[in-house]
Amino acid sequence: MRFIPGIVAAALSPDKKLYQSLKNILGFYPKNISLYKLAFTHRSVAVELKEGVKMSNERLEYLGDAILGAIVAEFLFKKYPFKDEGFLTEMRSRLVSRENLGRLAVKMGLDNLIVSNSGNVRQKSMNGDALEALIGAIYLDQDYHNTRTFVLRQIIGNHLNIDEIEASDTNYKSRLLEYSQKQRLELNYEIVEEVIQRKMKHYIIEVVLNGERLGRGMDVSKKKAEQIAAQKSIELLEKQGIEIVGNTV
Numbered sequence: 097m098r099f100i101p102g103i104v105a106a107a108l109s110p111d112k113k114l115y116q117s118l119k120n121i122l123g124f125y126p127k128n129i130s131l132y133k134l135a136f137t138h139r140s141v142a143v144e145l146k147e148g149v150k151m152s153n154e155r156l157e158y159l160g161d162a163i164l165g166a167i168v169a170e171f172l173f174k175k176y177p178f179k180d181e182g183f184l185t186e187m188r189s190r191l192v193s194r195e196n197l198g199r200l201a202v203k204m205g206l207d208n209l210i211v212s213n214s215g216n217v218r219q220k221s222m223n224g225d226a227l228e229a230l231i232g233a234i235y236l237d238q239d240y241h242n243t244r245t246f247v248l249r250q251i252i253g254n255h256l257n258i259d260e261i262e263a264s265d266t267n268y269k270s271r272l273l274e275y276s277q278k279q280r281l282e283l284n285y286e287i288v289e290e291v292i293q294r295k296m297k298h299y300i301i302e303v304v305l306n307g308e309r310l311g312r313g314m315d316v317s318k319k320k321a322e323q324i325a326a327q328k329s330i331e332l333l334e335k336q337g338i339e340i341v342g343n344t345v
Contacts, residue, residue, distance in 0.1 A: 114209070121204055123250060128237045131156070135229035138212035138222060153229035160232030161192075163240070167247045168192055175258070186270065190261055191252075194317070197224030203255050206230065221317070268326035272303070275333075275340050281306040285322045288312070303329040 118132055119125050126132050135153050142150035168191050172184050190196065201207060201223035210226050235243040252258070276283040282305070289300040291314075301321040303310040311328025315321040330340045 117205070117209060121206070121250075122234070122246065126233075126237055131233040131237050132230070135233040136206070136209045136211055136226055138210055138226075140213035141211055153226060156229035156232035156236075157225050158232070159235065160228035160230065163235050163243060164192055164228060164231050164247065167244050168252075170244075171248060171252065186267065187262065190267070191256070194221050194224045194320070197227050198222075200224075200251060200255055201227040204251075268323055268330055271340055272305075272326045272330055276305060285325065287318070301325045305329065 114133065115125060115129065118129075134151065135156050137152050139150060139152040139154055142152035165188065168188050169184070172179075172187050172191075176184065176187075198221065204227070206226050207223050210222060212222065231243060231247065234246055238246075273283060275281075284304045286302050286304055287299055288302045291298050291300065296316050298314050298316055299318050299321045300312060300314045301318065301324075302312045303325045310332055311325045311330075313321040313324025313326070313328065315324060333340055
């Protein structure tokens with residue numbers, strides 16, 4: 097990668113420590129350090145602008161999410177030339193899932209750079225959000241080509257085992273759906289309650305399979321709560337001697 101190093105700027109800047117941390121993580125010195133500072137600014141410490149828009153990493157997260165999705169989609173398309181759309185979609189979902197991005201962010205040390213209100217409970221999605229925002233910042237600071245190179249080399253190359261992810265089966269909703277379709281059973285996810293815990297709304301979601309209520313899941317994210325409910329339902333069914341075959345996309 098031929099990034100323009102900001103060695104002089106890093107040496108003279110009051111953000112010298114951040115420059116060096118980013119150099120260690122990214123492999124290059126940023127050109128516009130303000131973009132990266134914004135990428136690690138959680139909305140809990142955002143500064144409100146005139147029009148009500150808050151200066152946080154949410155806009156960069158939006159941009160980074162789209163760019164990461166495109167890069168991963170291209171990577172999978174080329175890596176698996178004989179796999180169908182269903183397989184590629186499932187693999188991309190696993191790679192860019194909030195849970196996986198959160199783990200990646202911690203591996204890369206991004207959790208140590210996030211600025212948030214220490215009085216707030218640290219949200220589970222905060223680390224993954226910061227990683228997406230970082231990708232958005234790299235795109236604006238560099239260009240698409242260099243962002244793509246960073247994702248492929250630094251993230252996929254250094255921190256992900258694609259073969260292991262392919263062999264794993266963590267999409268419990270997909271597994272339960274496949275089982276229900278084969279058995280011709282009606283599958284629904286119902287929100288049974290919304291509760292406030294530590295000043296955050298949590299959703300309690302229950303799996304209803306052909307009228308029978310099975311596992312429940314609770315999380316601040318509806319999708320995550322559904323995954324937890326599906327996982328508990330599969331575990332309950334398997335205890336009853338019912339085999340739930342893994343996803344074979």
